[in-house]
Amino acid sequence: MTDTQLPPVRPKQRMHLRYTLAAVACLAIVAWMFTELRGAVVYLRPVSYAVSHRSAQGTRTFRMGGTVVPGTIAKSSDGARFEVMEGGAKAQVDYSGGPRDLFRDCAPVVVEGHWAGNVFTASRLLIRHGSAYDASKRADANCRASTS
């Protein structure tokens, strides 16, 4: 009598099935992360994207990443005006803020600010740097060679 009222013992197979299903689902999510999620986490927008989505962005603040076009830097007392390029697109940047050590022609930069007409008004300027290290030559040799 009492035996039948006791809850049934969970079969081990059921746990195995569960682990298999979980593993399949996890693998699917990982695969999906590698393919789909790449555009999800956006720290910065490349110049080409920022330029093509200029009207949609309005005057909202975002970060734009690109390379300083050689010969376009005009420093002022409280910042600098320069152009950045990426993916064939160029944008004029009006930066007001402190100077940066590594800011110069061909420097890879991130500017934080918003569009004001065709000019990007930036309040912050960050310098990215590459993953290559060398004692004798600069990492931006390609940019210099292609533009000069």
Next chain:
Amino acid sequence: MDHNWGYVAAGYGITTGALLVYGGWLWNRLRRAQQSATDGD
């Protein structure tokens, strides 16, 4: 170009300090634990 030796010194200094503090703490505790282990037996 500014060579930023200050940041380098701070980085190496803090790392050395932290490792020394942790290592010293570990060494002390280990010695005391070993002593009490041999005392207990």
Next chain:
Amino acid sequence: MSILREARLVAAKDLRIERRSRVALQQIVPFGVIVLVLFAFAIDPDRGLLPRLAPGLFWAALLLASILAVNRSFAVEEANGARDGLRLSGLDGAAIFLGKAAAIAAELALLELVLGVGVIVLYDVTPRNALVLFLTAVAATIALAATGTVYGIVAAGLRVRETLVPLLVLPAVTPVMLGATRAFESALGGVPSEAWPWVQLLGACAVLSVIVGVLAFGPLLEES
């Protein structure tokens, strides 16, 4: 599916306790509203800032209140050896997990409604893109409730459970907080199409946290 029936049983039990004790209604919801008001005090001088920060503040308030909900959900099992009863009930561990998480999710949904009205009234936010807002809220709620339930059982039975739960849960739900905030920002004031990757991320978080809970809750309940 007996597992869903068992889960409904556990969820109904938890919700019945909450309906009778009124802790959720009289303490957790007011707490969330107070947090919302405090944020407004902190940012008061700059009126234009509040609507822009509203998505982040909404989810931060909800997150803080959800810690209370998780603690409450496991506090009711602490008294009178109720957790032993649950363990010996013969219910599937996965079903107990789903039940408790569903009960927490229901409380969070109620809280989201109240906080949503609060944000509209106090922060001067105009709701837009209802579909994005709804999907974001659903995915984030599932992820928050499931993660909270997992860490709730991890900390169950320890003397310092109340203080340990926030330390464990808050870092683990940062992706949810981030995703939900960004999706809400895009829906309310930004480019709505930019919300979809975040909604997908939230969906992935929800699925993963439910998987972890289904697998780990049973063994953890046995041990606690």
Next chain:
Amino acid sequence: MSRNARRVFGGVTLVLLAITAVLALWVSPADKEQGDAMRLLYLHVPTAWLAYLAFFVTALASALWLWPRTRSTTWDLLAGASAEVGVLFTGLMLMLGSLWGRPIWGTWWEWDARLTTTAVLFFLYLGYLALRRTADTSEQRGKRCAIAALIAFADVPIVHFSVNWWQTLHQTGTVFNPKLDVQIHGTMAVTLLLSVLSFTMLYVCLTLSRLRLAELEEGREQRELELAIAERIAAEHPEPAVTV
């Protein structure tokens, strides 16, 4: 390891660390782009690598503890020891990265994917250590800590691949990038390699010492518990007085 082997290993580690310091600070040249700030690489990269390694060891030991056939208290203690050393190295890595970012990027901290996920990693394992400390008995500790460690480890690959998946301020890997294209050469490469090697040996020293400490303390607690039980039994059931 025997007592002597431990001493030799520890001595070699210290000598290698000293050589690394000399190479990193004096012998190795400054980077053309970044100047001497680049010398922080020789500490930032090994500490980052050890954070990964330490948390991997924690996850592996936790899994071995969870599997019934290999269950042993040593795995649980090793997981705890490795996580503690890992948190130390993660903290150092964040500090070094911040000191490096200030002169080069122009900011102490930035919420990009790599930095954010690393901060989350730090707090996940701080929580894990707190969980270990608050469990009263080793039986109570084992399973919940092992599962918490496995959940937390999911963040490690996300941290590593974040710079390849997403646009970040942080650069991609110098050595372990998708193309395995090593972008450091000569004295710099030798210094980095030696630094990674000596720090890995330091990790082994610290973790094994921490494990031994944990074992000694666990053993002492066990002995004290047995002693207390024996006293309690003796107090409740006094030996019948011998009547003459």
